[in-house]
Amino acid sequence: MRPLEGVFVVDLSRILSGPVCTMMLADMGAEVVKVEPPPSGDDSRLWGPPFVGGISTYFHSVNRNKKSIGLNLKTDAGRRILWELISRADVLVENFRPGVLENLGFGYDAVSRRNARLVYCSISGYGQTGPYRSKPGYDVVAQGESGLMDLTGYPDGAPAKVGTSIADIVAGMYAFQGILLALLARQRTNRGQWVDISLLDSIVSALTYQAMIYLMTARNPRRMGARHPSIVPYETFKASDGYVNIGVTNQKQWMNFCGVLGFPELAADPRFETMDRRLEHYDALRQIIAPRLAAMSRSEVLSKMSEVGIPAGPINSVAEILEDPQIHARGMIQELTHPDYGPIRLLGIPVKLSDTPGVVEGPPPYFGEHNAAILSMLGYSKEDASRFLRDGVVACAPGCQ
Numbered sequence: 001m002r003p004l005e006g007v008f009v010v011d012l013s014r015i016l017s018g019p020v021c022t023m024m025l026a027d028m029g030a031e032v033v034k035v036e037p038p039p040s041g042d043d044s045r046l047w048g049p050p051f052v053g054g055i056s057t058y059f060h061s062v063n064r065n066k067k068s069i070g071l072n073l074k075t076d077a078g079r080r081i082l083w084e085l086i087s088r089a090d091v092l093v094e095n096f097r098p099g100v101l102e103n104l105g106f107g108y109d110a111v112s113r114r115n116a117r118l119v120y121c122s123i124s125g126y127g128q129t130g131p132y133r134s135k136p137g138y139d140v141v142a143q144g145e146s147g148l149m150d151l152t153g154y155p156d157g158a159p160a161k162v163g164t165s166i167a168d169i170v171a172g173m174y175a176f177q178g179i180l181l182a183l184l185a186r187q188r189t190n191r192g193q194w195v196d197i198s199l200l201d202s203i204v205s206a207l208t209y210q211a212m213i214y215l216m217t218a219r220n221p222r223r224m225g226a227r228h229p230s231i232v233p234y235e236t237f238k239a240s241d242g243y244v245n246i247g248v249t250n251q252k253q254w255m256n257f258c259g260v261l262g263f264p265e266l267a268a269d270p271r272f273e274t275m276d277r278r279l280e281h282y283d284a285l286r287q288i289i290a291p292r293l294a295a296m297s298r299s300e301v302l303s304k305m306s307e308v309g310i311p312a313g314p315i316n317s318v319a320e321i322l323e324d325p326q327i328h329a330r331g332m333i334q335e336l337t338h339p340d341y342g343p344i345r346l347l348g349i350p351v352k353l354s355d356t357p358g359v360v361e362g363p364p365p366y367f368g369e370h371n372a373a374i375l376s377m378l379g380y381s382k383e384d385a386s387r388f389l390r391d392g393v394v395a396c397a398p399g400c401q
Helices: 017-027 076-087 100-104 108-114 139-145 166-189 199-205 208-217 251-260 264-268 275-280 282-294 298-307 318-322 325-329 371-377 382-390
Strands: 008-011 031-036 066-071 091-094 119-124 194-198 234-239 242-247 312-314 333-338 342-347
Touching: 008 017, 008 076, 017 031, 017 066, 017 091, 017 119, 017 166, 031 076, 066 076, 066 371, 076 108, 091 166, 100 108, 108 119, 119 166, 139 166, 139 199, 166 194, 166 199, 194 199, 234 282, 234 298, 242 298, 251 264, 251 298, 275 282, 298 312, 371 382
Parallel strands: 008 031, 008 091, 031 066, 091 119, 119 194
Antiparallel strands: 234 242, 242 312, 333 342
16 A cells, blocks of 8 residues: 555646656555646657657656546536546646636636645746746746856856756655645645645755855855865865765864874864864865875775765766666666556655555556546546547547547
8 A cells, every 4th residue: 555545636737847746646656647738748748859659758757657638628528527537636736837727717716616625736937926926937947046056066167057957856846745734734624725836935945054144144155166165075076087075074074084084184283173264274175185085096085984984975977876786776766668668767766665655657658548548437438538539629649549
């Protein structure tokens, strides 16, 4: 048994933030019906190459364990089918600009009148309130506006985007959290509620201690490359065959670090004997320790740090980490087989529950792959399904029935 078995989710989201959320719900047992518009469904299906089975790897990354129906909401019959799905749903997830679904007749007020127990989750660039409410928002825009890009990169370089769509992903995770909280509250109130998630809010919340530097001192944090604003050494160092990260966060670790690298006198040097002094004399400290580390291989550095219990790790490529034995031992690489396009490898589930774990079991669907099954669940006949397809009420990938 999985913790969300019996929870029915209508997924009107697309691209990344919403699909991240609904994938997490599906992994934990919720039945997720992904409602996609014709002619080809979720835009991200076409975001490639690379493609597998004619579907982009981008789409594959966040749409496992879901069922897909292609539904034309510009038709009366399509809207009626959506209402039928909503009437039995526990959760609805959408990531349109505020007002779009309301104009289609599926805003929160209308939906909650039909199904008062439904948890309605909206993810947008700026949220349902505020002066930016109506602006379109994408991950890269949120990364820039949030201040995150101004903190990312080196002092003498341009601001840099994080290497993954972190605003979308964090927003999706907050949406998942908000939905679970609303479902928990529903057990006491017997009512659903509106969960309002903003990409900008989500990534601003991730500023944490960087934000507090400004809020408490009015000093604007600056780009520092791989450095930490409050801890030294806590950063990236070049080794002879690559790069490593080392974190020395307390006085005991500092003394052990100096000793294992053959600098016992450094620990007692007045310039470096406390953290605030090391921060003050960072440049001088870096010039002493960087050459020593650069003369060692990555494995030598990591072995030395391990000897004295100092956290350290290599800067891996994506290929290196995805073949790493630790990741495989933790089940973070899963293989699924689709009956048409064959085996695919996907990322696993990072939340490990001892008694009711999540499961990666259903490969990402073709567009409209489950039209017939979903319509049958709603009481429609095979003839109805054929007529809906012929009349453009439902749609699916080429060659479907």
